[in-house]
Amino acid sequence: MKKKITLKHIARELDVSISTVSKALKNSEEISADTKEKIQAFAKLYNYKPNNIAVSLKNKSTKNIGVVIPDIVHHFFTTVFRGIEIYANAKGYNVIACISDESFAKEVLSMEMLSNGSVDGFIMSLSAETEQKNDFNHLKEVAAQGIPLVLFDRVTDEVKCDKVILNDKEIAYKAVIKLIDEGRQRIALVTTESYFNVSEKRSAGYSAAHLDRKMPIDEDLCLILHHKEVNLEAIKDFFEKQQVDAVLCVNELFAVQCMGVAQKMGFQIPKDISFIGFTDGILSQNSQPALTTVAQHGEKMGAVAAELLINKIEDEAEEESIDCRTEIIEATLIERDSTIN
Amino acid sequence: MKKKITLKHIARELDVSISTVSKALKNSEEISADTKEKIQAFAKLYNYKPNNIAVSLKNKSTKNIGVVIPDIVHHFFTTVFRGIEIYANAKGYNVIACISDESFAKEVLSMEMLSNGSVDGFIMSLSAETEQKNDFNHLKEVAAQGIPLVLFDRVTDEVKCDKVILNDKEIAYKAVIKLIDEGRQRIALVTTESYFNVSEKRSAGYSAAHLDRKMPIDEDLCLILHHKEVNLEAIKDFFEKQQVDAVLCVNELFAVQCMGVAQKMGFQIPKDISFIGFTDGILSQNSQPALTTVAQHGEKMGAVAAELLINKIEDEAEEESIDCRTEIIEATLIERDSTIN
DNA sequence: TACTTTGTCGCAAACGGTTTCGTGTTGATA
DNA sequence: TATCAACACGAAACCGTTTGCGACAAAGTA
16 A cells, blocks of 8 residues: 655655755746656656645635535435536535535534635525524624635525525416416415425415416415425315315425325316426426426526635635625426426 | 634734643643633634644544545435435534546546545445446555545445445345236336446346246346436337336336336236336335335445445554455335235 | 752644745856 | 856745643652
8 A cells, every 4th residue: 555645755755855846746937847857757657646635724725615405315406516516626626515404403513514624615505494593693603704605595684695596486476377377266385384485485476476467365275285294195185175276386296296196186187287396306307297397407506606606715815805696597487297288 | 704713823812832722722631720721711712613624634634535426316326425424424524525427537537636635535336437447447546545445336346445235136136026926927127238237236136036936038028228318219119019017127217217108008007017116216205106116225325335434444543454345235125006015 | 958750831843735035056247 | 257147946934733842940859
């Protein structure tokens, strides 16, 4: 096992100083062609690579970015992560992933672990518990330390930083309008607890569409489901009690589950009832019938978030730009077979 | 914006030496109770946290582990990643994620980026291209440098290191036996190109089951599909040409797609035809009918991989243990509605 | 009084680089 | 021959911590 070779080794071996080696490897004009060639050849031979940690310490820049997300076994977050990773990698950055698992404590812990110099900046989406508690001190702390921070999707106005969000309200509005234009009268909204920022915005779009088309908003048409639970009974109950001819779900899992229940109850999709979901994942693409859904373009969102962050990181040298940008990713409605074309 | 505070700042402020501060914060016996108290109070007040990078450089240990996987938008890898992250975090390690995207070049690049001191060890699963090319020099390189390495799922015998694999052959055998016991006569195998180590092992299990039950192996019953492509036509073709009454698919996507095609062709599942897939993901759980599938216990696999790696990392101080362990994760067959109970 | 012990603390090297500045050698110029 | 610029390289500081060891004072011992 050959241990990692350092500048010191090369210097000793070639009988020059460490600084000469360092300069030679950076092709500095200070060093003669002969010496450079000799040193570079030796370095290549022994496969010398500068120690990243040492460089980080010296430069006060780690080329790492911390990504803190609530869940990784989830199509949307996964695609965002992918977008971040690809963009960051292209820019020479590595991505350290922390999964908060929707827990406030883990989110705080993760940020503390990483904010001691391990990363140059953070990209994150709030955990459910954080949104619920409305406690953002860990974010403010990080921001106060001058560590760049970008929030995406699940954001908060409490923290001054760059943000990347979806036009949730508008796309929900558009989806509901489409259902109304299909001739649907009783459009259900299947959503999560309201402390989710995004769910709220989607609800707003739902309401706005009804208002614009002068349709009544029936509170009973809103079904609240819980994540991580089997909701089939609740869904069946809901369909039995309410006359529903269209359903907008805030995620694809709910949509597919609702479709399943409806089918078992004998409904024809989309003849009797239409379905639209959020997130264009494998579920939507492979359900029977294929689900009309809102594509959130997670990869794009991730790339934009990474771009914002890296710009902040690299501009920081110049001056503190206090301006906070909020980029909006335009969602698109992908029409498939669970709605009428 | 308050910049990060260092030992030097504290030392200057309290008019003691840097080493005194360092020792005081570690509760060293060398320092008097008075001084310790004073320093600790000051440190707490200013929220001092040691700079991770400096500690890493000093200790030659980063508390980071690199995870290189072919795909993140994929249920199995996602769950493994989750398992790694949870275990590693509990042990005080952070996880740097690199997605090879099934590309050999990206895999090599990722490892080069990280092997310059950024991580204490690697956990990885080979990219498709790497398995195809059979080129493992980047892995050997890392191993030669003494950086601990653990391979999981897509492994190779070419590299001496710890491995975590599934009992692919046995569980495939078991699945096929189940189908035979259902009375199925023509069991199809839907798989990927054979350079995938795991696909091969699953094929072997398929064959072994046929052999054991003295059933003929019909080459025509094997359908090879390509990832990332729409295969519906090929599947339909296959079902039309071949008389098939059961299907074993090497992943859940293929299984769900095959079920969809079969249903459209008028087959009743599981009356006319049974389906078993691999990977117990959201597709399997939410398909119609729910898919009988092989649970790979990705999270467990990730945890075991992380455990092996961290043990290697932390034992390394003692001596080079050249022994390479191969842990086998026992897959389980989850019986749902796509097979007869 | 002289010497040793004990308790506190600082010095300095080390981790592996980068970079500024200085120094010695050469050859050209006056 | 004295002066000087150009060239090639080395010394040393620095990034923030850790840690072995030496220093120094107070206190104990002979």
